[in-house]
Amino acid sequence: FLHQDLSEPVQIIDRQIALPWQDIDLVSLDANAREAGLARFLEQDRLQPFDPAQAPLLRFALVRLAPQRARFVFTSHHILLDGWSMPILLKELFALYESRGDAHALPPATPYRNYLAWSRQQDRSAAEQAWREAFAGLQEPTKLVSSPASTSGRQESFAFSLPHTLTDALTRQARQHSLTLNTLMQGAWGALLARLTGRQDVVFGITVSGRPPELAGVESMVGLFINTLPLRLQFQPDEPVAQVLARLQDEQSSLIAHQHLGLSDIQRLSGFASLFDTLFVFENYPVDPRGRQPSYAGVQVARAGGSGGDTTHYPLSIAVIPGAQLQLRVGYRPDLFERPAVEQIVQRLQRVLEAIAADASQPIGHIEILAPEERQQIL
Known part of the structure; x- marks a missing residue:
């Protein structure tokens, strides 16, 4: 390149x-x-x-x-290649292994150039107008960190799992209000970010698959399709949580056709050089998880682990992994955050999620993010 x-x-x-x-x-x-x-x-x-x-x-x-x-x-x-591509690549790799290298064992691949051609055909002016409208009236970026970062870009990370009961309750709430679990998690992070920054209009980064459903064969293509985009959440403190989340889902749905525009272009249209310094990712790949532990010609294959792919250059990033227990993979810049501070943010996010799981009709601005001992210390 x-x-x-x-x-x-x-x-x-x-x-x-x-x-x-x-x-x-x-x-x-x-x-x-x-x-x-x-x-x-x-x-x-x-x-x-x-x-x-x-x-x-x-x-x-x-x-x-x-x-x-x-x-x-x-x-x-x-x-x-992106995370969606990895199970596809491994499946093809071991299919070749089982066939002793016979390329006919694989179905014909959809050329990546098909995606590039699709991308060139998109209406750029319509996309720019949609994003310009989405960020109309934004007063300022949303930054958790005010101090300048070092140039190292190194991230530390840790994993945190939500309890089974909380995961189940969040899933039920999402289903009851016709929301995706992704929207619910995004809204919870946005609500917490608003409280941490003292605002009611916040922006943070999300990652989308970037695979247009209208492009034949895109679901089985190997390559880098993902795109990092800004998500804007606006609300009044007295609005019910469910109402805010429903509006957020509608707003995001209206932008799906315009997700091909690059982040730098969107930020330029917003009038700001940078819109956010936190990234919130919901990893929901439509692949069979058993595809990561197949058996080929008597060879048992299990995923031993991975590293590196979840790190970003942002001061703070959270990736949500669906499952029986929602798992959070948290990355942070140690030159900007100390781990106890990041752990406190994650604990506060869990409290927001517990509040939404208990009652999605409560005012979003009234959710308590402090632990009892923190509140007692402040009072």
Whole structure:
């Protein structure tokens, strides 16, 4: 991917390229040394950067741990593929493995150029007008952090799971009020952000799949389609939560046809160089989760984990993972936040969610975000 001295970035696809591959044998080591060797390799691999101008922007390693057990490590630059693509890629990879490399084992791929052609056909002026209207009257960006950030961009992260009972209650509330769980979670974060900043008109970032449903085959394409967009939440403190969430869902639905516009363009249309410094992502890929643990030709495959893909350059980001228990993956810039402060924000988000789960008709501005001991200390 080249951009230096060019009016716009271009992608160069080589006809032939050497595949970066490592075969690492740890079988002869004792258990402790084997685990230490695996951990050391994974850390070294995680820290090895890609140069976007040098292909290929992916690499593989097979780490043999026992005669019948190995760790297959796939590392790539995010510019190649998004989270939706990963299960598709793995399914195709192991289908090839089962067929001993026979490319006929895979269905014909929808070319990525089809998406590029679709993108060029979109009405840019209509999209610009829609986003201009969406941010009309906005007085200022929404920033949790006022101090300048360092240039490191490094994020720390941790995971937090909501209780089963709360997850079930939120799901019921969303269904009862004809809301998506995504809308409910976005509204809860927006309500908390409003309280943290003392405003009733807030903006934060969201990530959308960027896969237009009208494009045939887009659901099975591998590539980078996601787009980060601003979400604006406005409300009056006395409005019922359900009413605010319903309006938010309607507003977001009206912008779906215009989600192809880039973030920098939208911010320019809003009149601000930057609209937000927090990112809230709801990961809802329409794939069978069992596709991550298939069996091919007697080989049992299980997902061992991943790292790197959830980090962003924003001071604070929260990714929501659906399941029997909603999981929050929280990333934060340690040069801007201390972990106890981030944990407190997450605890307050849970209190907002508990309030919505208990009564979606209550005024959104009356939700208590402080723990009893915090409130007592303030009073």
